[in-house]
Amino acid sequence: MFAGIMAVIIFLAMFVLIVMDKIERHIVTLACAVLTIIFVFGIGMHSLTAINETLNVKNIFTASFWYQSGEASESAGGINWATIIFIAGMMIMVEGMARVGFFRWLCMKIAKWVHYKPVPIFITFMVLSSVLSMFIDSITVILFLAAVTIELAQMLKFNPVPVILTEIFCANLGGSATMCGDPPNIIIGTSLGYTFTDFITNAGVIAAISLVAVVIYFYLTMRKSIKTGEEVDVSALNIDPSSVITDKKGFILSSLIFILAVVLLVTHAQTGLTVAIIGVVIAVLTFIVSGKHILEVLKKVDYKTLLFFIGLFVVVGGLEQTKILELLAKFIENISGGNTVVMIAIILWLSAIASAFIDNIPFAATMIPVIRTLSATAGVPLDVMAWTLAIGTDIGGSATPIGASANVVGIAIASKNGYPVSWKKYCLSLAPATVIVLLISMACIYLRYL
Amino acid sequence: MSQLIVSIGREYGSGGHEIAVKLAERLGLKLYDRNLLEEIAKHKNVDYSELAKYDETPKKEILTRTVRGLSSSHEHNIANMQFDYLRKKASEGESFVVVGRCAESVLKDFEGLISIFVLGDIECRVQRIIKVRGMTESEARSAVSRHDRTRKAYHNDHSRMKWGDSRNYDITLNSSKLGIDNAVDLIEDYINKRTGNK
Numbered sequence: 001m002f003a004g005i006m007a008v009i010i011f012l013a014m015f016v017l018i019v020m021d022k023i024e025r026h027i028v029t030l031a032c033a034v035l036t037i038i039f040v041f042g043i044g045m046h047s048l049t050a051i052n053e054t055l056n057v058k059n060i061f062t063a064s065f066w067y068q069s070g071e072a073s074e075s076a077g078g079i080n081w082a083t084i085i086f087i088a089g090m091m092i093m094v095e096g097m098a099r100v101g102f103f104r105w106l107c108m109k110i111a112k113w114v115h116y117k118p119v120p121i122f123i124t125f126m127v128l129s130s131v132l133s134m135f136i137d138s139i140t141v142i143l144f145l146a147a148v149t150i151e152l153a154q155m156l157k158f159n160p161v162p163v164i165l166t167e168i169f170c171a172n173l174g175g176s177a178t179m180c181g182d183p184p185n186i187i188i189g190t191s192l193g194y195t196f197t198d199f200i201t202n203a204g205v206i207a208a209i210s211l212v213a214v215v216i217y218f219y220l221t222m223r224k225s226i227k228t229g230e231e232v233d234v235s236a237l238n239i240d241p242s243s244v245i246t247d248k249k250g251f252i253l254s255s256l257i258f259i260l261a262v263v264l265l266v267t268h269a270q271t272g273l274t275v276a277i278i279g280v281v282i283a284v285l286t287f288i289v290s291g292k293h294i295l296e297v298l299k300k301v302d303y304k305t306l307l308f309f310i311g312l313f314v315v316v317g318g319l320e321q322t323k324i325l326e327l328l329a330k331f332i333e334n335i336s337g338g339n340t341v342v343m344i345a346i347i348l349w350l351s352a353i354a355s356a357f358i359d360n361i362p363f364a365a366t367m368i369p370v371i372r373t374l375s376a377t378a379g380v381p382l383d384v385m386a387w388t389l390a391i392g393t394d395i396g397g398s399a400t401p402i403g404a405s406a407n408v409v410g411i412a413i414a415s416k417n418g419y420p421v422s423w424k425k426y427c428l429s430l431a432p433a434t435v436i437v438l439l440i441s442m443a444c445i446y447l448r449y450l
Numbered sequence: 451m452s453q454l455i456v457s458i459g460r461e462y463g464s465g466g467h468e469i470a471v472k473l474a475e476r477l478g479l480k481l482y483d484r485n486l487l488e489e490i491a492k493h494k495n496v497d498y499s500e501l502a503k504y505d506e507t508p509k510k511e512i513l514t515r516t517v518r519g520l521s522s523s524h525e526h527n528i529a530n531m532q533f534d535y536l537r538k539k540a541s542e543g544e545s546f547v548v549v550g551r552c553a554e555s556v557l558k559d560f561e562g563l564i565s566i567f568v569l570g571d572i573e574c575r576v577q578r579i580i581k582v583r584g585m586t587e588s589e590a591r592s593a594v595s596r597h598d599r600t601r602k603a604y605h606n607d608h609s610r611m612k613w614g615d616s617r618n619y620d621i622t623l624n625s626s627k628l629g630i631d632n633a634v635d636l637i638e639d640y641i642n643k644r645t646g647n648k
Contacts, residue, residue: 021515139517154495302518359515401522402515412520412527418496420504420524423513 003044007318010035011366014315018359025359026304029311036318045321054078054317066277078320079313080365082190082276083183084306087137089279090180093257094140095300096286099293100250102258103144106132108241111152116234118158118226122166123215125149129167130174130211134181134204135262138171138406139302145171146413155237157230161419162222165429168410169214169398173437175406176394177207179275180265183309184364184393186275188386191368195269202387206444210395210437217433253289257282309361316365325366329373340380341450344388345442347371351392352438356399364393384449391441399434401426453562454479454545454645456637457553459605459613462597463575463590465625465633466568467549472634474547477641482536483549487528490535504528506550508603529608550601554619555609564641567614567622568633574626620644 014032018025041050052058056078059065065082097103110128114120125145132141145167146160153160175182179189179199189199245251264271264278273281290297319325336342347367354363367389375382397404401411401423411421456473460466467483474481487505491498504524514523521527533556536548540560548557554565570578572594579590605613616622621640625633641647 019512021512024516143518304518402513405515405517408515408517408522409520411522412517415522415524415527416520416531418491418494418501418531420500420528422524 003040003318004322004324006039006044007036007315007322007324010040011315011319014312015358015362018362019357024304026308026311029308029315029362031311033311033314036315040318040322047321050317050321054314054321056081056313060276064274066274068272068274078317079310080187080190082274083186084309086180086186086190086275086279087183087309088301088306089281089283090137090261091301091305092283092286092297093254093261094136095297096250096290097254097258098140098144098300099290099297100247100254101245102251102254103132103140104148104244105241105251107145107148108239108244111148112239112241116152116156116237116239118156118163119219119223121149121152121156121158122163122223122226123219125163126166126170126215126218127211129170130177130207133171133174133406134178135258135265138175138182138404139409141171141174142168142406142410143413146410150413150417150419155232155239156234157228157232158226159228160417161414161421161425162218162225162429164410164414164419165421165426166214166218166222168404168407169218169430169433170211171406172394172398172404173207173211173214176391177204178265182390182394183361185390187361187365188368188390190275192372192382192386194383194386196265197269198383199387199390200266202383203390206387206391206441209444210440213436213440214433217436222429250289250293254286257285257289260285312362312365316362316369319366320369325369326373329370329377332370333374333378338378340378341446343374343378343380344384344445344450347385347388348392348438348442348445351389352396352399352434355393355396356403356434360393360397360404364389367393381449384445388441388445391445392438395434395437395441398437399427399431453540453543453560454641455540455553455557455560455563456547456641457557457563457565458547458549459554459565459567459619460550461569461575461614462594462601463579464568464570465578465630468630469566469568469625469633469637470547470549472630473637476634476638477547480544480546481549482539482546482551486532486535486548486551490531501528501531505532506604507600508607525604526607529604533608552605552608555611564644565619565621566637567616567619568625569614569622570624571626 010032014028017023017028037051041047060081110124111121114124129141129145146164149160149163149167177200179185179194179196185199261282264273268275268278286297287294332343332346336346351363351367371382371385371389374380375385401407414421458466458470470481484505487501488498491501505528507525509523509526514521532551536551536553536556539546540557557563575594576587576590579585579593580587585593602613611618623633623636628636
């Protein structure tokens, strides 16, 4: 009882502190993790087993952590080291690509391809944002896309705000399509034993349908606000996309590593390579290619996010070990009357609304044990709930400026460059699109699975 | 001292802004107040009115987030935009008078900085606001309290030292006791002594 109460108090305190944004969130989760170990597992449960299960270190030293010969299996609770190692590997690869100018080059190349016309830039950048976010974290995608958008807007005299807002939305949407697109997906995938193919053929299909719908929606509602009425003679602009490449050899090699990462991810169900080993391989290759720039790449890796994950998994482990999440699952089962249709709707909209206001990563991590329990007790197919949870958390995050990390980064870049986007402006632009995609997703889930 | 930067923090209704205007005139220096943001907007080719909404306002406690050092708070970003601009101007060797904007903290590493904080008795400040802004007494009282609260929160968001804490400034003076012109004289005299212009 004491352990359960402490687990809930620590979890709620962690959420409040994350929302308040006064203390860096990795410090919050790590401190809460220490409190969980002391008060929940130690004083409350007197259980060394619970500590070991949550820290989950042994798992790293098993062969199946790196290579799975049969079907991917569900991992136990606690710290999801596969997620952490994979994300670290991807971060290193992305920093390597950024160092050689890959992202700026890609944006400039596409802008040139559409002859620097604002509306075609608006549309192609939405698609680019979605496609890149399928494989690369949406923070990095928006970091570069938003910066280049502002640069182009200044040059070509168009309003960058609608373009950045739609890039943010499409980054979150693209991230929902794959197992490696958004942190909630990688946690769902590795925790519940799903593959890249499982994600792309389920959540990916829904994301593709939604992308077509939102591109049309954004084109109809925003195209007029992009133009400022000022005409620019594009032929007079001397822009050479290849000039942004800082290291030609490194550029080619980094691009090859990226292609290799995509191939390894797409085929990981067939090859048996887990996301953990893929993360290690691409990190090692990036180190080799970076040569003397290794330190420069390493310094830019967002280690705080990795620490945030570690702390978070321990705190959620506290809720799991004390069976609090089973109570939450029971509650959802009761209010839905055991009806699968209602249960799916609750998971989708609850995830979306919660993710619109709070960080979707802790939310997803908390909900995984809940849907696992629901599947076991109420008999709802686990995979259907997994896709629902992934879509709900990834898409719901688009509705407000603080819902997802990509939103914060996009808004911050716009603001720092003199284009502050108010909450009202943001929500009026993107909340309707969020609702549209959630309705499309709900229809797809009901039609396909139920 | 070749470079002279005078930062003037102020309580609402204390006449700190008027003192800054007069001081800038006497010293022949450029004055930065709200026009700082206008200059930035012009420089960045963006709409000033969009930025002005967030000038000298504190970061909201909730509804903002920070990711990889990037904040979604416009108040935070626009304050930093001004701080960077002030640092740039100071680094280029420019001499100026600046009102508010945490300048005494932002520019503390510049040798030529002289930092002033102007306060006033509450009754005098209320009377001044009634006269200058044409408000009723209750409106003036609530405006004084609201603006002071906002300025304090804004300042303390960006500075280690507290707003109005005398340890943070070269001079803190009560304009109600001296009047605006005498306050300007006193500050000018202090500046002359500091810079060696007797």
